[in-house]
Amino acid sequence: MNRLHAVLAALREGPGYVSGAAIAARLEISRTAVWKYVKQLEGLGYRLEKVKGKGYQLTETPDRLYPWEIDRRLTTRYMGRNVIYRDRADSTNGIAFKLALDGAPEGTCVVAETQSAGKGRLQRPWVSPYAANLYLSVVLRPKIHPSQVYPVTFLSSLAVYDTVRAYEIDPKLKWPNDVLVGGRKICGTLLELSTEADAVRFVIVGIGLNVNMRQNEMTEEIRTKATSLALEAKKVFERAQVCGILLANLERYYDLAKKDGLKAICGLWEEKARIKGTYLEVVQPERVFRGVAEGIDTEGALLLNQEGTITRIIAGDVTF
Numbered sequence: 001m002n003r004l005h006a007v008l009a010a011l012r013e014g015p016g017y018v019s020g021a022a023i024a025a026r027l028e029i030s031r032t033a034v035w036k037y038v039k040q041l042e043g044l045g046y047r048l049e050k051v052k053g054k055g056y057q058l059t060e061t062p063d064r065l066y067p068w069e070i071d072r073r074l075t076t077r078y079m080g081r082n083v084i085y086r087d088r089a090d091s092t093n094g095i096a097f098k099l100a101l102d103g104a105p106e107g108t109c110v111v112a113e114t115q116s117a118g119k120g121r122l123q124r125p126w127v128s129p130y131a132a133n134l135y136l137s138v139v140l141r142p143k144i145h146p147s148q149v150y151p152v153t154f155l156s157s158l159a160v161y162d163t164v165r166a167y168e169i170d171p172k173l174k175w176p177n178d179v180l181v182g183g184r185k186i187c188g189t190l191l192e193l194s195t196e197a198d199a200v201r202f203v204i205v206g207i208g209l210n211v212n213m214r215q216n217e218m219t220e221e222i223r224t225k226a227t228s229l230a231l232e233a234k235k236v237f238e239r240a241q242v243c244g245i246l247l248a249n250l251e252r253y254y255d256l257a258k259k260d261g262l263k264a265i266c267g268l269w270e271e272k273a274r275i276k277g278t279y280l281e282v283v284q285p286e287r288v289f290r291g292v293a294e295g296i297d298t299e300g301a302l303l304l305n306q307e308g309t310i311t312r313i314i315a316g317d318v319t320f
Contacts, residue, residue: 003027005068007037011058019055063131063239065111073244078107079251086112093192093206096137100202108139109247129217134209134243140254141202146195149203150300151262153177154269156189156205159249161272166245169232173273175302175318184227186210211237263298270295280304282316289313
């Protein structure tokens, strides 16, 4: 913990006002240094009351994804223990990819308050209003063959599913990588990977979870198709807390995949998605499939019953 974070921790311990002299003595720094750290905290968005003879009192914590704020809410062993924060980024996936190439450890997490070039599946732009949602990317290094990587996308959607459920909101999984609430998209995930001839070097799991986004922050194109935790629950959420819960769920499912294999993850996704027996339309660039879902196979492909013929589909846009 650096001294700025130590000053913040001392202010949080309270209760009430904490004198500059007490903080200085505790951290073995001067009162002038304490004052400078307080000014830095104010620059970061923290609000403090200052009363001569009484000291400082922390009155408001900004809703920012600062690494130390996420760390306060982590229960993980390795997932998110190394957080790279950007106020503004082109793409968290792009940053995470470069870090992974340089040897970033598994569980490294890149977060940003906004993205200027965030993207979803099929290179579609991802709307990223400032300080409203979670835009994060995690480095994973699964010891698997490149042909087995497809089900990794289910790890992130399952983690998001459980995170949304933790706030008493009922989500629905949509193959292959979306999470919906009330038929509207609340989260999308995107995998990018680096491979060798017969092994995956690393996977970047990108997650865009709509947390506090309001309708006026949505483009006209997605306004009727997207939602957020805040819109569903009619309240504002603390994003660092949501991030901590999400990373804990992701670690839990990833540990399960390492223990029982990705086939087990496919089974869990199918169970929670309740997809069997659902009539689906799957659109590909040059073809449309319609039929009743029979579930997914152990490699994550969608199995669609088209008038008695089972078609195995590995990509496409699904509508119910």
